Amino acid sequence: MKVQQLLDEYIDVYIKSLKYLDSFVSEPATAYNLSFEQYLILHDIAEKSNVTLARIADNRGVTRSAISRQIKVLLNLDYIYQQRDDKDHRRQYLHLTPRGRQIEEIVTQKASDRFTSWVNIFGQEKAESLLDFIKEFSEVAKLENNGKASE
Template sequence: MERAQLLDEYIDVYMKSLKYLDSFVSEPAMKYKLSFEQYLIMHDIAHQSHVTLARIADKRGVTRSAISRQIKVLLKLDYIYQQQDEKDHRRQFLHLTPRGSKIEAILAKAAEDRFSGWIDIFGEDRAMDLLQFIRAFSEAANLENKSRNL
């Protein structure tokens, strides 16, 4: 297969299937007026301690202002609240409200159920192979990106 044809095949697969990975959480999240990114922030808050806006931005490799916009929506929806760090008053820790905890749990269960269905169809070995390939691809893409920026 020629490289140009291979590229076309990759694009086709992306458009028809890999984009679905985003929608498996974002569809259920829309019911609660959440984007996929906002759900991920809530998920981080639910499963980590001492979560801050800066920590999320660093983890995602995006600007603090991008995360700030998402957090403003979550605050307005009463899904999260901020609590000042007693040791460093400039830092705000993020926490889920009771309502936010309930919604995050519902969405996490929906994502887990959908993902489990895929595992049942394809098996854990193929799922692990795919995950390893995606990680290797991501690492190679990041290295290429860094070398371009030098």
């Protein structure tokens, strides 16, 4: 297969199929007025201790203002609250409210159930192989982008 034909097929698959992966993951969150990014923040807070806006931004490689916008929505929905650090009043830790914990658990379970059904359809080996390829692709793309940034 020629490279141009491969690119054309990739674009076709992307347009027709890969966009469904986004909805597959984000759909359970939309029922609770959450974007996928907002759900990921809830999930981080549920899974880790001493979560701060800065740590989330650093881990995701995005700006603090981007995370701040997401956090503002979560605060307004009363899914999270902020608590100042006793030792450094500039630092605020993020915590789930009882409602936020409930929503995070529901969405996590729904996403897990959907993912499990897909793994059952395609098989564990194929799911792992796809994940390995995506990881490898991401690493190569990151290296290529870093190389271009230094030019």
